[in-house]
Amino acid sequence: MEVVIAPEAQLAALAADAVERLLRVKPAAVLGLATGSSPLRVYDELARRHTENGLSFAAARGFMLDEYVGLPADHPERYRTVIEREIASRVDFAPGAVQGPDGLAEDLAAACATYEAAIADAGGVDLQILGIGTDGHIGFNEPGSSLASRTRIKTLTRQTREDNARFFGGDLEAVPHHCLTQGLGTIMSARHLVLLATGRHKAEAVHQLVEGPVSAMWPATIMQHHPHATVLVDDAAAGRLQLADYFRQTYADKPAWQTI
Numbered sequence: 001m002e003v004v005i006a007p008e009a010q011l012a013a014l015a016a017d018a019v020e021r022l023l024r025v026k027p028a029a030v031l032g033l034a035t036g037s038s039p040l041r042v043y044d045e046l047a048r049r050h051t052e053n054g055l056s057f058a059a060a061r062g063f064m065l066d067e068y069v070g071l072p073a074d075h076p077e078r079y080r081t082v083i084e085r086e087i088a089s090r091v092d093f094a095p096g097a098v099q100g101p102d103g104l105a106e107d108l109a110a111a112c113a114t115y116e117a118a119i120a121d122a123g124g125v126d127l128q129i130l131g132i133g134t135d136g137h138i139g140f141n142e143p144g145s146s147l148a149s150r151t152r153i154k155t156l157t158r159q160t161r162e163d164n165a166r167f168f169g170g171d172l173e174a175v176p177h178h179c180l181t182q183g184l185g186t187i188m189s190a191r192h193l194v195l196l197a198t199g200r201h202k203a204e205a206v207h208q209l210v211e212g213p214v215s216a217m218w219p220a221t222i223m224q225h226h227p228h229a230t231v232l233v234d235d236a237a238a239g240r241l242q243l244a245d246y247f248r249q250t251y252a253d254k255p256a257w258q259t260i
């Protein structure tokens, strides 16, 4: 696991560099797309590179991490809508190239199985962008999630619903209780994981992710088993890392030819 501690704008540029490098060598790459606040600067940077430098997503595919259950199709916080707004509509993905789990399906379990199959049919995710919840979730794999789980229905913790109430005008009751999420096993099947975390409220989750014992109590810790995981954090989110000095030194000494 590589940990980079840097200012937020630099983190976004590093993540965008990784996506750009991938698309240049593999235009038909499969990208894993997170929602929430953490990836927004990355999406801004990718949209900028598309507009100004011609970075193309025309042959690429995108798979969302998760979706709320039951939010109407026209709801502004439905993740399908958010991904469309924040990235898909700003670059040149082909129509239908970005998919998400169907939180409005009549048979939610079947929708999860269909989604797993779609990811597999696409050849798996090449680069997965991730955020982390204050309770250590990735995707919406809340504490107690099976470390081998695949896409399924989950119940959100009160903590996550409180954290996300800001997207619903601060109204906790408006935040759905249920979601469909790629499982930890699904996420671990991606070839490169790039997780972004900023702010002091993420410091404990980041400490557990990087330095804690691997445990379903902090689901993101499963990333310690991934062969290519990159954790991009600002000073505040790195605030509890015991190895912060080592990570800073390692990044300062990183050879110019070595990418994340």
Ligand code: F6R
Residues within 6 Å of the ligand: 033, 034, 035, 036, 037, 038, 039, 065, 066, 130, 131, 132, 133, 134, 137, 138, 139, 140
């Ligand atoms: C979003 C997702 C979640 C968020 C996490 C952090 O698709 O899967 O794991 O990444 O809740 O959210 P933010 O970035 O809003 O702090």
